[in-house]
Amino acid sequence: MLVLALDTATTVVTAGLVELPADGPATALAVRAHDGRKHGELLVPAVRALCAEAGRALQEVDAVVVGAGPGPFTGLRVGIASALALGHALDAPVHGVCSHDAIALAAAGIAEPGAADPRTGPDNLLVVTDARRREVYWAAYDPAARRLSGPAVEPPAALAARLPELAVGTVVGDPGFAGPLGVPVGGPAAPTPGGLVGVAAAALRAGRPPAPVEPLYLRRPDAVEPTGRKRVTA
Template identity: 80%
Template sequence: MLVLALDTATPVVTAGLVDLPGSGPPVPLASRAYDGRKHGELLVPAVRALCAEAGRPLPSVDAIVVGAGPGPFTGLRVGIVTAAALGHALDVPVHGVCSHDGLALTAAGVGEPGAERPQAGPGNLLVVTDARRREVYWAAYDPAARRLTGPTVEPPAALAERLSELAIGTVVGDPAFAGPLGVEITGPGTPSPVGLAGVAAGALRAGRAPAPVEPLYLRRPDAVEPTGRKRVTT
């Protein structure tokens, strides 16, 4: 099964083609990673370049997997809308997955030939990404990359107080939070196409119809409905 995997939840946009066999881990065919500030201009051209590199025409894609966050509003919309448009045009299913789940599998080196796995600590795995506004998105996983709690958003200081409670041994994600959290952050900072496809592998192999993709913003919108009419006369 040929899977197109996309993620725009972090400052680095990821796109890739993955071969998902009937059993065993996904196999990477081609991938691209680039500056997330240009996701709107570069995402679709990147998909075309992937197909050319892998020698697989776009209509041969069997399914699309897209990271649904957590992430910033604009970035998530670009990835999810692009995935939905391609899915509609190609008449293939679009599966939304938690981007942190994909990053956790990426950190575990799932299906990545020669992937460098972060030095595992004695406890669980913590994934952290930038939520802006001096906050962090995070989720905790067991050593097999199965999610234990999260994702959620809060200030780094609040998360730092919970590290011992969460029994964290390894932290991956955005290295900018090493200081605020008082920990070493190793491994990948973004989910790989193989990691994203791995999250949806069970549903894809079973042929399950995907649920509508719901972005994980984890915050209430800044815009609110007005509570009353404004006077336009004095």
């Protein structure tokens, strides 16, 4: 099965063509990662470049997997809208997955959540990404990349106070939070195509119809509806 994987929830635009066999781990055929500040400009050209690099036609794509966040409004809208448009044009199902789940899976080094855990020790894994407004998006996972809590958003100081409660041994994601959290933050900083497909692998192999893709904004937008008309004359 040929799967197109997209994510625009972080500061990186991630796109990849991934081969998912009937049994066994997914294999990335081509990967693109670009500056996340240019989601709209870079995403579709990246998809074209993936097809050229892998020697596959876009029409060969059997399914699309897209990261649904958590992430800022603009980035998520671009990625999800693009995935839905491509899925419609290709008559391919579009599966939305939590972007933090994909990061956790890649960090754990396993093919799918719940697979055998190659990491040593019982400590949990924490994924952190930039939520802006001096806040952090986070989710906690067991060593086999199964989500235990989150995703949620809060100030780094509040999250730092909860690290003992979450039994965190490894933190991955945005390295800029190493200082505010007081712990090292390793990679990956963004979802990988293999991680995105791995999260959805069970549903893809079973041919289950995807649920509607719901973006994980986790908070209300800055813009508010006006409450009255402004006077324009004295």
